Amino acid sequence: MINLEMTQKMIEIKNGMNGVAQSMLRPISRHYDDNEHQYPKELDVFRSMKIMSRPKKKKKDGEEQNPDKPGAKKPGSNLAMTITIEEMCWGDLGLLLSLPNAGLGNAAIIAVATDEQMEQFGNKWASMAITEPGAGSDSGSITTTAKLDGNEWVLNGEKIFVTCAERCDIAVIWATVDKSAGKAGIKSFIVEKGRPGFKLDKLEHKLGIRSNDTGTYVLDDCRIPKENILGSPEVKQSTEGFKGVMKTFDNTRPLVASMSLGVTRAALDFTREKIEESGIKLDYEKNPNNVSSLEKEFYLMEANLEAMRLLTWRSAWMMDNGEFNNLEASMAKAKSGRQGTLICQKCCDLLGPLGLSCDHLAEKWMRDVKITDIFEGTGQIQHLIVARNILEFSSKQLK
Ligand SMILES: Cc1cc2nc3c(=O)[nH]c(=O)nc-3n(C[C@H](O)[C@H](O)[C@H](O)COP(=O)(O)OP(=O)(O)OC[C@H]3O[C@@H](n4cnc5c(N)ncnc54)[C@H](O)[C@@H]3O)c2cc1C
Missing domain, CATH: 2.40.110.10 (Butyryl-CoA Dehydrogenase, subunit A, domain 2)
Incomplete structure (x- = not known):
């Protein structure tokens, strides 16, 4: 049974990560956008932290268990990661991608490396x-x-x-x-x-x-x-091995969806602040037929953000509970990548000159979020995967 309430531990993670994003990423966000390819040395403090590590094998009834095995319960680790990534990307997506020792290659190594390879390359x-x-x-x-x-x-x-x-x-x-x-x-x-x-x-x-x-x-x-x-x-003479490698993406697509969530929420937070500063009160009690078009657009974007988050959390929750989430991971990424791109653009529309000014980050978020609809499978490819799952077609039958 899925429980959509955040546990106390999740709330602490969210608040802690938001603090890191606020104090460490936001202040350097514009600098490293302006100075493309310059290494963000401020992120070196993360080197000693094990951001990505192989879950420890737990002993149960004297038997070693691999928590990554389908069916094994891992309460909350993937969900916690989606929450962490949303908060960090609320700070800055490009910098999140630049955290040392936390590349996509690290995820692949953690998933399949032997103990000897982990020893040699794990750090x-x-x-x-x-x-x-x-x-x-x-x-x-x-x-x-x-x-x-x-x-x-x-x-x-x-x-x-x-x-x-x-x-x-x-x-x-x-x-x-x-x-x-x-x-x-x-x-x-x-x-x-x-x-x-x-x-x-x-x-x-x-x-x-x-x-x-x-x-x-x-x-x-x-x-x-x-x-x-x-x-x-x-x-x-079978594609099982390749399919196995592709399963890594069932784990990482919810994380890319979370990246979009973070950037999109940043854009919406800024837009809300500016709407309210202009004297418009966002009143959720009002009849939706009796609000200005600006308010309506804003509420619709907030609703879409919530849908993005619910799809993302579901796919991560399934991972935590050892359930096969190929369909749900693609749904989350398709929705989040596409809607994030549209919402960040719409925020810049609603913000007028503030949306394009480099004195603010809204224009940057509009540029940054686009990648979430491209890497680790474009939006179109996610739709294909969803269709194949629903129609029960193979990749040969539906290209
Ligand atoms: C900033 C950035 C970082 C990246 N990082 C990495 C990385 O770390 N490692 C890595 O290996 N790759 C990385 N990529 C590459 C990324 O994963 C690919 O760009 C992506 O998979 C799409 O491949 P492509 O660019 O060759 O486009 P193509 O596959 O040529 O597709 C072009 C267009 O056609 C659409 N399309 C393709 N096939 C179909 C189909 N069957 N049905 C409908 N539409 C279709 C696509 O959705 C897309 O819109 C990165 C890309 C960018 C831009």
């Missing part, structure tokens, strides 16, 4: 490189190759739009070990910075989240130890 900052010039939404069509040569894998290819490409210590690179096997041949590999043949080729100049370094990697006969493969090197 390093990891980017995740899937996208290529010819493969974005269809990640099954990547062409970067990995060939085993003695005790080493040799990687060749190009990866684009990698978040934290420069700042990270290691990269989780998706490559195919056997093109003829299709998705079954796709594996992920840990590549350390400084390896010969591994180069950061360029950094992108972007519309939003400019405090984060998005870049291109080139792998040219890059040799890495045989042990740096994540998961089994075996190519099974």
Whole structure:
């Protein structure tokens, strides 16, 4: 049974994180937007904190339990993460993405690394490189190759739009070990910075989240130890392995939805403040047929924010309770990414000149929020996943 009331612990997390966002992120938000690619050194204080870590195995009846196993109860850890991310992104989304040791690659490592790999790479900052010039939404069509040569894998290819490409210590690179096997041949590999043949080729100049370094990697006969493969090197004639890797996104999509929640709430808070300063009283008791169009627009945006949050919390709650949430995670991301983008734009409309002035952050939030409808699967791709789930079609039947 889902309980929508926040526990005392959740309230404390929310308040604590809002304090961090308010005191540490907001004050430097504009600076790092203006100074694209400059490393936010203020975030170094987070280095010693284990923002992302593998949940400890708990002993039950003398037996070791993996809390990530489907069916295992993990009261609240994912829900707490969505609340944390909403608050931090209320502070600044680009800076949240720049927190040390908390990359998407870290999530992949935590999910599948062996104990030895955790020992070696668990404390390093990891980017995740899937996208290529010819493969974005269809990640099954990547062409970067990995060939085993003695005790080493040799990687060749190009990866684009990698978040934290420069700042990270290691990269989780998706490559195919056997093109003829299709998705079954796709594996992920840990590549350390400084390896010969591994180069950061360029950094992108972007519309939003400019405090984060998005870049291109080139792998040219890059040799890495045989042990740096994540998961089994075996190519099974089924796509189960690939589906397993894609399940990481069921965990991370609710988090991206929370990013949009945070930015959108920031825009709405600012807009409410300015509406009220202009003398308009927002009165929720009034008949909706008897309010100005500005008020109506504002209430509708607030209702949409609430819908975004409820979908996001449901998908995180399902994770906490070991339930399969592929449909719900995509619903949350589709709704949150799209509505967040529309609401932040509408706030800038309602704010008039204040919405476009660089003296305020509203215009920045409008630019920043757009990424939540793009990375980790665009809005259109989330709709496809939702449709496949509801219609019970496979990815081959509904493309
Ligand atoms: C700032 C930023 C950071 C990023 N960070 C990372 C990262 O860390 N790691 C990483 O690997 N990638 C990252 N990406 C890449 C991102 O995941 C891809 O941009 C995204 O998956 C879309 O792929 P694409 O750009 O190739 O677009 P395409 O796949 O070419 O799609 C173009 C358009 O067509 C639509 N479309 C595609 N297929 C379908 C379909 N079947 N039905 C309907 N519409 C469809 C898409 O929704 C989109 O609107 C990042 C991108 C950006 C902009």
